[in-house]
Amino acid sequence: MTNTSDQDRRMNILLVDDEEDLLDQAKLFLRRANQKINADTVETSKKALEKLKSNGYDCIVSDYQMPDVDGLKLLKILREEINSDIPFIMFTGKGREEVAMKALNLGANRYLQKGGDPKSQYSVLARAIEQETEHKKTKYEKKKAEADLRKSEKKFRSYVENAPIGVFVVDSEGNYIDVNEAGCEITGYSEEELLKKNINDLHPPSAQEEAREAFEKLLKDGKTRKEIPYTKKDGTKGYWILNAVKISDDKYLGFTEDITDRKEKEKVLEKSREKFKELFDAMNDAVFVYDLDGNILDVNNTAVKRLGYSKKELLGISRDKFESAENAEKNRERIDKIKKDKELVFESVHITKNGEKIPVEINSSLTDYHGEKAVLSVARDISKRKKLKRKQKLFSKSLEKASIGVYWLKPSGQIVYGNKKVRDRLGYNLKRFDDLHVWDLDPNYPKEKRKEFWNKLKKEKKMSFETKHITKDGDSFPVEITSHYLEFGQNEYEFAFVKDISEIKKEHQDLIKSEERYRRLFETAQDGMLILDAETGKIDDANPYIQELLGYSKDELVGKKLWEIGSFNNVTENRARFKELVEEGYIRYEDMPLKTKEGENAPVEFVSNTYMAGGKKVVQCNIRDITHRKKIKEREEFLHSLLRHDVRNKSEIVWGYLDLVDDQELNEDSVKHLEKAKRAVKENLDILSKIETLSKAQEETIKEVEINSIIKNVIKQTKDIAKEEGIEIDFDISEEKFYVNAGSLLNQVFINIIENAIQHSEPEKIKVKIKETEKKVTISIENDGEKISEEEKQKIFNKGYTTDEERGTGLGLFLVKKLLNIYEGSIEAKDSELGGARFDVHLNKT
Template identity: 30%
Template sequence: MIVTFWNGRSSPALPVVGNIARMESAIQFTNEDSWMEGGIRVLYVDDEPALLEITRIFLEKTGEFRVDTSISAKDALENHSIPSYDAIVSDYQMPEIDGIAFLKIIRDQFGSIPFILFTGRGREEVVIAAINNGADFYLQKGGDPKAQFAELTHKIRQVVLRKQAEASSRESESRFQQLVEQAPFPITLNRLDGSILFTNKKFLDIIGWTSEEAPNLKNWEKLAFPDTKFMVEQLNDWKKRVAIAINEGRTIEPITLPIREKSGEERIVEFSSVLFRDNVLIIGYDMTERIRAEKALKENAEKYRALVETSPDIIWEIDTQGIFRYVSPQIQTIMGYAPEEIIGRSIIDMIPEDERPYAIQEMKRVFSKGGPLPLFQVPVRHRDGHTLLFEIRPSLSEIPGNVEGYRGVAVDITERKNAEDALKRSEEKYRALVETSRDIVWEIDSKGTFRYVSPGVFTITGYTPEELLGKSLLEFVSEDRRADLMQELTRYGSLKRTQTPIEIHVHHRDGRVLTIEIRPALTETHDEMEEFRGIAVDITERKNTEEALKKSEEKYRALVETSPDIIWEIDREGKFQYVSPQVRAIMGFTPEELLGRSIADMVPEEIRPFMMREMGRMFSMEGTIAPFEVPTRHHDGHEMVIEIRPALTGTGDQREGFRGVAVDITERKRAEKAIMDANRQLKILGGITRHDILNKTTMVRGYLDLARMEVTNPGTAGLLENVESGLLAIQSQIEFTRLYENLGAKAPRWLSLDSVIPFSQVPESITLDADVMGVEVFADLMLDRVFSNLLDNSVRHGKHVKEIRVSSRQNGKDLVVVWEDNGIGIPTGNKEKIFERGFGENTGFGLFLAREILSLTGIGMKETGEEGHGARFEIQVPNGGFRVS
């Protein structure tokens, strides 16, 4: 609020601001007319011309005065415009009209024009007469001219100013009254005790009362302050303030009080007081709206400060040089710096050195723009040294026409940027996957029209993506599946979740029908129209394979379920997972009775631990597992023998269990036992018979030896030789029966070839070279007999054999062991006959027995040599029947 008083004719006088301090000094007015127009106009009247001239010169020399002179009072009254002068200086002793008479005329006719009596007479009665008639000053002539005229100058100036002040005061009072009445703020003039002498209309307006309702406002305090105690306290406080101002020459401090209007509404008024002519001038200022605004502003400031200080982002302000003037507390969380560490530093300090050229260029680009500033990104350095990326959202900080700096928000987008980069890399990766996928990645709109098809469509259907874009999916689906496809897609859209894939038939470009599996996913819904994207997989081969597998399963299921043996499967714990129906016919159990039960339950209790250990051992085995026999019981309790032919299920560390065939060998075992019993009896009988026959032949040969000693006839001696030859044949055949009887009597074993070659039986004239070290074959324990017979054949029938060589080689999956010599060889026509029983010049049992021994474990033998170039026997060992270390 500014209150200004002026005299209405020139520029405003001293303004009073705020609490109108020292208003009394402000209510001053000056008549500036004389000075503005050339100084103070003075009329000097004296009957001595020389004194008139010298006085004029002295006064005008100061530059403040413009002096007119007159030789007498009469001349002055007749020839000069008395009212136009600011002051009159007159001598006392003059002809016709003296100075006192002249003073009386001036006062009677022209009022209070300043009048100074300047005379050489210093009589007391003259001075009294001058004062009594209204002279302003009396000055005696004589003495030092310089001092006298200086005194005169001072007196003129003083009296003029005083008169002007009095005139102005009268005028100002009128104008002040008018100003107070018209003032837009409440004004009162109060006595020192607080009672009101005068108030303007605005004061009445602010308390809501009229002068008629509150005559003389004697009780205005009670109207404005319903709380009597509060009113008394405030009035006493105001009086103390006034007393201090009077005693100490201070300004009265303003006071702000709540005032109750007539309507009951409370208003806040600031009262400023100033001492004014033994009273107190009080001016009120209605602060209600301002205080409300200040309160709202404060609340807003607090709200925005809270928003700034709790913002997850950094609020900042810099000057035009880039120096931080404010940083919000969040900078500590995001960058590790306290706000105090940043304020006063340059924004450039926060940017990594290698990034500064780019950042400075970017900031210049942004800050050089007018109007709204664009967003930009800039790297910054965290306190611990790692780099962050900020998105800067700036705005100008300005007063009209002048940019003071910039303020804005700094958002840490490091994670977002990393995520965007990761997403971009992911998009590139998945785009590459999509573009190189053997399957078809597709997208259709709500009408089923292709919006995207991956290149894989060409490999599968023969169509390029460009040929399909803009066309309907239904065009490529066989007619019998179109309705089903639309129904399935509609169901997908209504369920809003992933369902099982859809199989459709489509036509290849060359006309073939393909089976395609569609895996759709709902992407968007607009006005109940669904849009889909998904993958289409060519499952034609899979469907064909599944169909073939189904047929195969049906075939093998039929085989399993009609097999005369039991097909079974157990898990790692030995519990049945499957048992074929034949179990009922063989063992009397239904499959349902066995499912979930342990296989150990099917064997006698005493061998269960052994069986479980064997199963554990077999779990770690590789390759084929040999069949084994287990005793068991029928459902009705009778004993049975089952041959188990198992195979492991699963692979490597993922063994799942066993499956296989269970064959009822109970009858076979009974037959085998009967045969074994019969063989045992025959063996006993054969042994007794061989023993008796050999004893008899030995006895006969003894008698033959005695007879040869007695016979001298050559003919008779020849007959005796023939008898002995027959006896030797009988002995050889008896020995063969013993050997043949032992054939297969013991289980085959792995035998080293190097250990069964008869090195000790080779004659000194023959060299035997065997290259079979490390070779083992699975054969009968009589394998050494095979090689002894081969050696006997080479020695007995090779005629001139000097070298024998034994070697081995693989032939496909089999092993071929070769026995060859450098004798006369075997005639072509006898190559098979030599293996027949009884063929040859000797007993005829050697090679026959050798082939029989080998055949027990599936090993074959044949002669492949060339007649005249030595014999060559090849022993063929099948896969699995040999091993080489």
């Protein structure tokens, strides 16, 4: 049945007649008489019964006299066999009274006779159809209503009796007149006991006033709702929620649900809320509650502390205020997603009051806040996690680019990862490598041995061994593998470092050859050599030269500790000195006085080094006989002393007598000869001074030197010489102090450079300035005098090179470079922006 109004009013009828023309006529006239009538037609009763099986009709109009089964038999079948109450109208031309009586007795609703004016008779039939159809409908609806009412009453009574909540009926005085089983169970009274009580009897004195007000409201408004304490039969107190309505002038229906547990839970919940608030504020994560427009409703203490705002400043503002612009644009979309999916986890950036950016992971969920939908967001500071991820990424990238092969294997032997080093060496790409097993690479560890190997690794945690690997092309090469047992999450792995030891194997063979060569050198060396165990100090080996030098046999030396040999008693006095030697790793004595077994002096140069050999730490002592060198040095020192002292003294005596001669009256040629003699003596003294400086330079010790004070002192020493030549010396003084590695002769470097400028460049101004870089301090000395040609720049620091044969010795700048080399510094000659030459001295910062 359709829902349109026309179809709701339409009457579907079945016309049964053996005259087809009559059926067509009837269908036409009935349609004209009532547009709501929709008629189907059949010629026999059998066809009518078939039609009724598949169609629902509102009425049947049947002829009486028909072949096979007549109209009366059709009616009888409908009423007695099919038990159908469909309206049935006998519409026939036979006017016999007995037929009409039979039809009505069998249950026909109407008996109409054919004949007369077709329009009139069909109008009558149409009205009859409509009336019978409507009558049936009314009758059906009344019966249905009555049945529904009985069913409803029965159901309601069942509901009341079986309801899990108490149902009470009271009169206008508050006396109980009905109660269900649940009401009895709640109060602990029987039905008989309750029906003798008034509502005031079930409320404790403290709740009497509340009960009275609730009942008065019920009498006045016809309904009431109240949560109120009540007293059970056993005297215990409880809470129930009462919903009551007026059902008649003197009857009131009340529903009561025991909420004692709920009240207790509410108390617990209140305590829980207080505890939650404490936890809320004590959480290490920042917690925000905001409405669906993004406005802050609540925050915890961590959020206040992290963002730098007061709680008052945060409440009511939009969360966009402390989000980056990029993330603020996404907030509306995120809230919509939370409303749809109930939760959302994402990363964002919070901006504190002072502008600091904090990366956070936010876990948001939809929640109820004071009866309204809101969003609860927990923001975790992931700065450390981000840093860790960067480290992990760096580790992963480092692992991939590591210079040693690395791979991960499952307990089954399947390779899950191999880095680029191992893939390239074996000739596999990344995808193909992950399909391999360890036995595809290592013929020494077949599949059947994997379980045994894995169990051993799991027990020992770490294993190192040598084996060989086979490349994709079938070539094999030796490897050293260090495997570790690792647990990562819920999984177990073998984490292995793979080192191609082809070169090591080759180097090992070369080492054997080298050791043979070393042994020959050791045995034939013209210096004494001792090999000591660094742990014990015992001599492991001694070459023939040291045996001959000291007069001990090899057996007398090997196995003894160094300080147990008489020759070394005065040098290595005890174990502490030897320990220091081992820890320092290097000790050198320029002149060590040893004694032979026979007690003769043997001056030696003693140098010791420590290194690893054969898996243990050893000390090698090289002992060189310097008897001949010492004699040569003593002779050189004698000659230097003679040169510095006696020759200087004689030169100064000559200078004195030349001054006396200069006071006498001399002719022009004599004056010229005298000046040349004095200049030669002065140059001779200058050469002696530089030789003395060079001699001291050999013994110079490098230490920390403050450069500013050195420059100031040099300028003070050369100021008078410069002033005599009309030259200004300018030092760009800095408040900052600069410290460099140099020695006590550093001032001589700058004196020589300035004196060289005064003597050879003829400047008007000399400028000194200092600047520093990360590792160096550069002192620039420049002038506005003559430039130095490119050719001269290449030679100017050579020993003996000078551009002034009359006044120069060629030792000044040579001495400068020599000293700077000792200090591990350097010097450059350049063109000055002042127009002359510039010298840049570079020294290492301390």
